[in-house]
Amino acid sequence: MKxxxxxxxxxxxSVILLSLVITFFIASKYFIKHVExxxxxxxxxxxxxFITTYSKPNNQNxxxxxxxxxxxxxxxxxxxxxxxxxxxxxxxxxxSIKKDQILKVLNxxxxxxxxxxxxxxxxxxxxxxxxxxxxxxxxxxxxFKMRRVLFFSLLTTxxxxxITFLFxxxxxxxxxKELIRATKELANxxxxxxxxxxxxxEIGLLASNFNLMTNKLNNLExxxxxxxxxxxxxIQSPLTSIKxxxxxxxxxxxxxxxxxxxxxxxxxxxxxxxxxxxxxxxLASLDSEQHPFLPTTYKLDEQIRKIILALEPHxxxxxxxxxxxxxxxxxxxDRLLLEQVWINLLQxxxxxxxxxxxxxxDIWEMDQIIKVIISDSGLGISKEDMERIxxxxxxxxxxxxKKGTGLGLSIVQKIVEMHRGKIEVESDVGKGTxxxxxxxxxxxx
Numbered sequence: 067m068k069x070x071x072x073x074x075x076x077x078x079x080s081v082i083l084l085s086l087v088i089t090f091f092i093a094s095k096y097f098i099k100h101v102e103x104x105x106x107x108x109x110x111x112x113x114x115x116f117i118t119t120y121s122k123p124n125n126q127n128x129x130x131x132x133x134x135x136x137x138x139x140x141x142x143x144x145x146x147x148x149x150x151x152x153x154x155x156x157x158x159x160x161x162s163i164k165k166d167q168i169l170k171v172l173n174x175x176x177x178x179x180x181x182x183x184x185x186x187x188x189x190x191x192x193x194x195x196x197x198x199x200x201x202x203x204x205x206x207x208x209x210f211k212m213r214r215v216l217f218f219s220l221l222t223t224x225x226x227x228x229i230t231f232l233f234x235x236x237x238x239x240x241x242x243k244e245l246i247r248a249t250k251e252l253a254n255x256x257x258x259x260x261x262x263x264x265x266x267x268e269i270g271l272l273a274s275n276f277n278l279m280t281n282k283l284n285n286l287e288x289x290x291x292x293x294x295x296x297x298x299x300x301i302q303s304p305l306t307s308i309k310x311x312x313x314x315x316x317x318x319x320x321x322x323x324x325x326x327x328x329x330x331x332x333x334x335x336x337x338x339x340x341x342x343x344x345x346x347x348x349l350a351s352l353d354s355e356q357h358p359f360l361p362t363t364y365k366l367d368e369q370i371r372k373i374i375l376a377l378e379p380h381x382x383x384x385x386x387x388x389x390x391x392x393x394x395x396x397x398x399x400d401r402l403l404l405e406q407v408w409i410n411l412l413q414x415x416x417x418x419x420x421x422x423x424x425x426x427x428d429i430w431e432m433d434q435i436i437k438v439i440i441s442d443s444g445l446g447i448s449k450e451d452m453e454r455i456x457x458x459x460x461x462x463x464x465x466x467x468k469k470g471t472g473l474g475l476s477i478v479q480k481i482v483e484m485h486r487g488k489i490e491v492e493s494d495v496g497k498g499t500x501x502x503x504x505x506x507x508x509x510x511x
Contacts (some may be wrong), residue, residue: 074238078231079224086220102184109186109201112140117190117199120144129153139204147172147196163200171198241269245276257284301342304335345473348406352480359484361400361509366436367392367429369401373408374427380416381425389426397436398508403481408438410474411501415442418499431507438503446495455491485509 119125119132136142137155144152149168163185171187188199241263251259257280263273311328314320320328351357371392374381381388415425423443430437447455458476482489487505 074235075228075232078235079228082224082227086224090220105184105203106186109140109184109203110188112136113186113188113199113201116142116201117188121190121192141202141204143200145172145198145200152197168198168200171200172196238269241265241273245273248276248280252280252283257287301339304339307335308332342473345477348477352477352484359400359403361398363396363398364401366395366397366399366404366438369405370408370427370429370438373405373412377409377412377416380413384416384419385422386416386419387422387424389424391426391428393429393431395429395431395436396507397505399485399505400481403484404505407478407481407503408440410478411440411503414474415440415444415499418442418444420444423498434507436505436507438505439500440503441498441500443498446497447491447493447499448495452491452493 116132116136119128122128133142133153133155141155143154143163145163145168146152149165149172167187171189174189184203186201188201190197190199241261244261244263248259248261259280260277261273263270265273311332315325315328371390374388374390412425412427419425419442425443426439426441428437428439428441430439456475456479458473479489482503482505485505486509487503490502490504491499492502493499
């Protein structure tokens, strides 16, 4: 399998080669066109100067000197009206000239640009005789030098570019290799792994998100371990009580009063286990996001009022005062799920309120939201506990002497989130606690 580094290098070299080839052909096209124009102009100037020299009487020496000078860069051939060569320089002929081509030029009066851009024909007359002067540049040497310079320039560009890219590619691949190493550690269960990549590009963003992911996974792993530990503890505690008192009940010398007391404890602990199992199943169902969610339109005030009446034996036993502000309010929500929210919050308020205290329930309807505020005159929650009250199995200090599962508020929070709402808590130690549930009036808007 080719590594990313190898792929990058191969892609870079391929792109560079393709770019150089395309650049060469495009540049050559425009360069050759420019050269052709310049060469033709020079050829005409050279030809006209040569004709001027040749046309002077008794100037054989001047003609020979001119031919000698021009022979370094030009091939010159002069034809008479019979098509025969009158004179030429010593430069090797680059392209043969046909007789019909010569005769055609002899019959013209102007400069003739042949199909070959590097061949110019100039007709002229001297002493009543017609002549055709053909001039070609000696460009073989120049083009060879140009090609060699261009070839070495492109080769140098390719070599320097490749070496530079090899170094740059290593720098690019280094953080990717670091991420690969980190993901392997993560796959092996090391959730503390972090990558030290400080960049402000996409790789830096990927590294930052990776670190964020590992932090969350680490937190989830800690929560999972704590959850398993708490479940084991919470189940073991009532089971120990049930087992212990069941052994005691085997003692036939127990009085009826003690026997009844121990049976009551066993019944209470069994009920506690039952409630815990029910709530664990409920949380598992809510977490799976497969729990039925059936919003309907119903009267929220009547729902809360019925729950308060159902809990009357509990708040009556503690002589609690109920202060209700429940105006007629309709909401679109899952009736059964919200029922569990109000039951949990009201039961908590009753459980932790002092004797002859109060429970206050208010409904406030606004434009697009509904607020339900449930307050109690209980012991209150400390600031340290406030940050963790929605954690599963967490029980604040105020509840250490109360029998509970520590799952109620977790269920409340989950159900409120399912309704796209939020929950706010205010509490003063020794004064009481207030839970505010904020819900949209209509889930469809």
